[in-house]
Amino acid sequence: MRPIRTLQVAAAAAVLLAATACGSSGSGSSAGGLNPPDLKEPTKLGKTEGEVNLIAWAGYVEDGSNDPKVDWVSDFEQQTGCQVHSKTAASSDEMVKLMKTGEYDAVSASGDASLRLIASGDAAPVNTDLVPNYKDIFSGLKNGAWNSVKGQMYGIPHGRGANLLMYNTEKVSPAPTSWSAVFDDAGTYKGHVTAYDSPIYIADAALYLKATKPELKIKDPYALDQKQFDAAVALLKKQNADIGEYWSDYLKEVSAFKSGDSVVGTTWQVIASLAADEGAKVNAIVPKEGSTGWSDTWMVSAKAKHPNCAYKWLDWIVSPKVNAQVAEYFGEAPANSKACAETSDKNFCTVYHAADESYWKKIAFWNTPIEQCLDGRTDVKCVPYTKWVQAWTEIKG
Amino acid sequence: MTLVEAQPAGPAAPAGAVRRLAGALHRRPRLQLTLLLAAPLLWLAVLYLGSLTVLFVSAFWTTDSFTSEVVKVWSTDNFHELFTTPVYRQVVLRSIGVALAVTVLCVVIAFPVAFYTARVARPKWRPLLVVAILTPLWASYLVKVYAWRLILSEGGPADWLLKPLGLSGPGYGLPATVLTLTYLWLPYMILPVHTALEQLPDNLLDASADLGARPGRTFRSVVVPMVLPAVAAGSIFTFSLSLGDYITVQIVGGKTQLIGNLVYSNFELNLPMAAALGTVPVVVIVVYLLAMRRTGALSSL
Numbered sequence: 001m002r003p004i005r006t007l008q009v010a011a012a013a014a015v016l017l018a019a020t021a022c023g024s025s026g027s028g029s030s031a032g033g034l035n036p037p038d039l040k041e042p043t044k045l046g047k048t049e050g051e052v053n054l055i056a057w058a059g060y061v062e063d064g065s066n067d068p069k070v071d072w073v074s075d076f077e078q079q080t081g082c083q084v085h086s087k088t089a090a091s092s093d094e095m096v097k098l099m100k101t102g103e104y105d106a107v108s109a110s111g112d113a114s115l116r117l118i119a120s121g122d123a124a125p126v127n128t129d130l131v132p133n134y135k136d137i138f139s140g141l142k143n144g145a146w147n148s149v150k151g152q153m154y155g156i157p158h159g160r161g162a163n164l165l166m167y168n169t170e171k172v173s174p175a176p177t178s179w180s181a182v183f184d185d186a187g188t189y190k191g192h193v194t195a196y197d198s199p200i201y202i203a204d205a206a207l208y209l210k211a212t213k214p215e216l217k218i219k220d221p222y223a224l225d226q227k228q229f230d231a232a233v234a235l236l237k238k239q240n241a242d243i244g245e246y247w248s249d250y251l252k253e254v255s256a257f258k259s260g261d262s263v264v265g266t267t268w269q270v271i272a273s274l275a276a277d278e279g280a281k282v283n284a285i286v287p288k289e290g291s292t293g294w295s296d297t298w299m300v301s302a303k304a305k306h307p308n309c310a311y312k313w314l315d316w317i318v319s320p321k322v323n324a325q326v327a328e329y330f331g332e333a334p335a336n337s338k339a340c341a342e343t344s345d346k347n348f349c350t351v352y353h354a355a356d357e358s359y360w361k362k363i364a365f366w367n368t369p370i371e372q373c374l375d376g377r378t379d380v381k382c383v384p385y386t387k388w389v390q391a392w393t394e395i396k397g
Numbered sequence: 398m399t400l401v402e403a404q405p406a407g408p409a410a411p412a413g414a415v416r417r418l419a420g421a422l423h424r425r426p427r428l429q430l431t432l433l434l435a436a437p438l439l440w441l442a443v444l445y446l447g448s449l450t451v452l453f454v455s456a457f458w459t460t461d462s463f464t465s466e467v468v469k470v471w472s473t474d475n476f477h478e479l480f481t482t483p484v485y486r487q488v489v490l491r492s493i494g495v496a497l498a499v500t501v502l503c504v505v506i507a508f509p510v511a512f513y514t515a516r517v518a519r520p521k522w523r524p525l526l527v528v529a530i531l532t533p534l535w536a537s538y539l540v541k542v543y544a545w546r547l548i549l550s551e552g553g554p555a556d557w558l559l560k561p562l563g564l565s566g567p568g569y570g571l572p573a574t575v576l577t578l579t580y581l582w583l584p585y586m587i588l589p590v591h592t593a594l595e596q597l598p599d600n601l602l603d604a605s606a607d608l609g610a611r612p613g614r615t616f617r618s619v620v621v622p623m624v625l626p627a628v629a630a631g632s633i634f635t636f637s638l639s640l641g642d643y644i645t646v647q648i649v650g651g652k653t654q655l656i657g658n659l660v661y662s663n664f665e666l667n668l669p670m671a672a673a674l675g676t677v678p679v680v681v682i683v684v685y686l687l688a689m690r691r692t693g694a695l696s697s698l
Contacts, residue, residue: 091665093665093666094665135613193567240652243651243652244568244569244651244652245569245650245651245652246652248647249647249648252546252647252648255546255547255550256550258552259547259551259552259553260550260552261550261551261552261568261569304400385666386460386666386667388664389666389667390661391489391661393484393654393662394482394484396652396654397484397652397654
């Protein structure tokens with residue numbers, strides 16, 4: 001997710017995770033009346049161009065310079081002859097800006113960036129037949145609202161993760177099964193509740209209201225009209241009184257759960273695993289209302305100067321072995337179904353629910369709220385993301 | 398070697414040219430001064446003031462709500478919003494409050510410490526004590542703030558220390574932020590106060606005593622007025638550094654947000670709003686500097 005950048009990042013690992021967080025993605029809703037520019041997908045690949053320029057989240061394009069043992073770029077360069085130049089972006093907005101320069105061939109876009117790239121014509125449709133490994137991608141990641149328009153894929157899915165409810169098993173009893181633990185019942189653990197520090201967290205409140213307040217008729221937590229939005233904001237303002245701290249840095253959340261400063265709140269699987277490894281008594285679940293989540297997609301620029309090398313990269317990064325490596329390094333569920341056989345920790349895919357499609361059905365993947373309601377309503381205007389940002393400031397007070 | 402190669406006409410001619418140039422500059426001191434100052438002034442005007450101008454100008458632009466691209470159309474919407482939204486006012490006041498609290502705490506702690514290092518400790522120990530005060534500056538800012546996060550955590554050292562007294566630590570929040578910032582910026586206050594106290598002539602104190610003043614009176618009427626400019630100079634550091642901080646508050650501030658956090662959260666999606674918010678601390682600091690100028694602090698920097 002979004003917030004970690006520059007100075008606040010104490011360790012390279014923190015950057016990595018922060019960026020992950022930024023790697024949000026779209027929900028399963030249909031993208032209203034999105035009419036992207038008419039661009040043609042390539043029908044066949046030509047000779048590789050000798051180099052490729054990538055924009056990626058930290059940890060997605062590792063050539064061994066951060067950690068000699070973490071390297072899936074060198075083999076790619078040897079096998080394809082495509083020299084990789086990668087630029088690490090800190091946010092979806094930076095990715096969009098960089099893609100507009102036309103100097104890059106491919107990007108690991110999150111759902112909130114991908115829709116914008118498709119709409120503005122910066123991302124080209126992708127011919128999945130030219131990416132042999134695409135056939136092994138989990139079906140739940142194909143034709144999502146955040147990576148396709150009207151059945152046309154605009155990229156190759158990379159991986160995904162859910163925003164879970166984590167609690168301290170010693171201090172929180174009975175064990176929570178609902179998000180009410182951080183909303184209506186948050187007062188029980190006043191001052192020890194934590195939440196993710198980003199405007200997109202408003203969708204978590206909307207998801208809870210969708211289940212508990214049917215009269216609001218929320219269909220998609222990323223498509224909120226003014227009334228639904230106000231209800232979600234009011235819920236979060238109430239929650240603010242019980243919040244101990246908001247987190248955006250994963251190290252911060254690990255330390256808060258270890259010390260007991262936080263006992264219940266949202267988390268990612270990688271944080272839950274790390275906290276448990278470091279001795280915190282925690283458990284992380286998908287509550288009965290479901291969860292929000294994120295998913296990233298490798299997209300090709302419409303102005304790519306090295307499209308053939310870009311397609312080679314798309315195929316390489318989702319090939320079973322590499323996809324397993326990057327998923328384990330980053331802490332997310334891999335996109336390739338065959339990656340699970342390649343992970344160094346044989347339990348990895350089980351922990352991250354990589355193959356469990358019924359699990360992912362409960363996840364509303366991050367998407368960028370726009371005025372055009374993403375759930376298809378045309379009689380109202382939805383609240384756009386810039387308003388979410390303002391509201392988030394007001395919620396925190 | 399290279400010198401000779403670069404001067405095919407022989408060494409005599411260029412040496413003469415240099416001498417002529419030196420002579421010309423010597424006769425025209427103003428030209429000499431202009432040439433000397435041109436580079437730093439250019440840097441100051443273009444890079445420093447220039448970026449401030451860009452900041453201020455872009456505060457009057459707006460953004461496209463879908464692409465977040467900056468739309469360069471003149472409008473005062475951002476400032477209107479800044480002044481009419483309660484949450485912004487609240488956060489601005491909170492930030493100024495934190496900066497003032499940190500400054501006051503730093504003065505209160507720095508004065509006795511500096512008095513000891515400058516006047517009470519044996520002279521041979523004084524440089525060592527100053528070094529000891531400076532050592533925390535050698536450690537990374539983030540390491541120190543994370544250390545405070547551990548100190549203030551639930552059941553951490555702060556809780557453990559206060560437990561016998563029946564108290565508990567402040568936890569994460571506004572007090573923790575003030576405490577941590579005070580720790581971070583304290584050396585910047587101690588140093589100027591130490592210097593001022595060190596330079597305080599002994600005979601003034603003797604004269605005060607000779608005229609019958611008690612230590613308290615000497616402190617109030619002699620020491621404080623002479624050290625005040627140094628305190629004001631130190632406060633410029635503590636105040637401005639605290640006002641701009643947004644990282645400490647993220648680590649130990651719990652759910653608190655300060656002006657820097659608002660700038661940060663608007664930076665990606667609404668750059669003009671971030672610029673409008675960014676002008677607030679600039680204005681506050683300018684006002685603060687003008688106030689401090691009256692104390693003579695700027696001339697003692």
